[in-house]
Structures are given as structure tokens and as C-alpha cells.
Amino acid sequence: MNTSENVGTKKSGKLGKILSWIVVILLIGVSGYVYYKYYFVFGEGVKSGYLNYAVKKGNLFKTYEGKLIQEGFGNSKKGPGISSNEFEFSVENDSIFRLLELNSGKYFDLHYKEYHGVLPWRGNTRYIVDQVIHMQ
Template identity: 60%
Template sequence: MAEDIYKEKKRGYGKFIFWIVLIIFLFGGTTIWYKYYFVFGEGVKSGYLNYAVRKGNVFKTYEGKLIQQGFGNNSKSGALTSYEFEFSIEDEAVFKQMEANSGKYFDLHYKEYHGVLPWRGNTVYVVDKVVNIK
């Protein structure tokens, strides 16, 4: 009789440990998905392509910078200011298209994530296609 009680307690602890581990894995998986794979925002940015490069020590990624012009609040009496939009590039074909047209005016579609993955790029902004080149 004492052995049966011991086996039931042991079985109860096993179920408890199983559920705790399952909850931890589900919470951890959901957190990782939300931080690194959930698209927080997407849109289009326009400007002149400053550079498009392939760089990295371990993971070679495509990076770029867009120079946007506009009227800023901190400028003196309506003077033009420039804003920089740094981004990572998802696809090699998009990178080649940008590299061949450096210095031109681009409309780029991008996705914004909450976190950076080293194999995806150095920024939370990832350009997935070129909308227009002028």
C-alpha cells in the first residue's frame, strides 16, 4: 500500500514537471517568434540610394542606406534637411538591382521587426523589393 502511494506521488510530480516544461517552451517560442519573426510594420520609403554593400564577419548580409530629403523642424527658415534610412536587404536580386543603380532615387518596400537576427541583417528594417527607380 505504501508503494502505491509513492508511485502516485512520483507520477504526480512527473505530470507537474511536464506541464511546467511545456509552458516554458510555449512561452519561450512565442516570445522568440514575436521578437524576431513578427512583422511589426511595413511600408515604403523613398530617397536617393547612398550605398548598398555586402558585409559581415560570420554572416554576410546586404546592407544599404537611403538619403531622404525634406523640410525639418530644426532647420532654419525652411531649409532642406536630410534623413538617413539604414536597412538590410533580404534578397540578392534586390541587392544587385540597387547596386547597379546606385545614386538614383528609389521607392523601397520594407518590413520592420522588433529584433535583429544576425543572418537577416544589422537593422530591424528589411527591404524586400524595389517599388520604383527614378
């Protein structure tokens, strides 16, 4: 066997190992970023207010969207005075959406999860309501 062939095979074997490790590290990095951005729950909480609307909308992905009007004092964008706070959210669960849709205008306590990013099939907002705690 020729020694120059051996050296060439060893070099290409090392290069292949290095490239495969780089690909593995990149895949792990991209997977970690995607998980953190779109699936990691950044925050959870409860918002209370009057349900302004609950709609199903979207061009490609039909998602459930809603808005709560929260009472209280706030900074009005048009100058000093009283304004309401709005909480826009998305809903993944059909049964929760039906409950909201049938009770528009009522006072709700909604449990939500907050994500860093928005997925088009999950909704138009980073806030996903996953539970109705109380309704009046």
C-alpha cells in the same frame, strides 16, 4: 503489494506530470516570444529617397545593407537648419541587392518590413527591404 510503495509511485507520477506541464508551458512561452520578437512583422511601408550605398558586409554572416537619403526638412543635430533623413535597411534577396548595387545614387521607392528584433543572418537593422517599387 505494499501500500507505501503505491503512495510513493502516485506522488512521483503527479510530480512528473506537473513538471512536464511546466516544461511545455515554458516552451510555448519562449517560442511565442521568439516568434514575436524576430519573425512577427511589426510594420510595413514604403520609403523613398536617393540610394547612398548598398554593401555586403559582416564578420560571420555576410549580409546586404543599404542607406537611403530622404529629402526634406528635419531637425539637424548641430543646430537649426536643413538636414536630410537617413533610412538604413537590410536586404535578404540577392536579386534586389544586385539591382540596388548597380544603381547607387538613383531615386528609389522601396517597400520594407519592420521587425521588433534583429537576427544576425538577416541583417544589421530591423528594416528589411523586400521589394523595389520604383526606380528613377
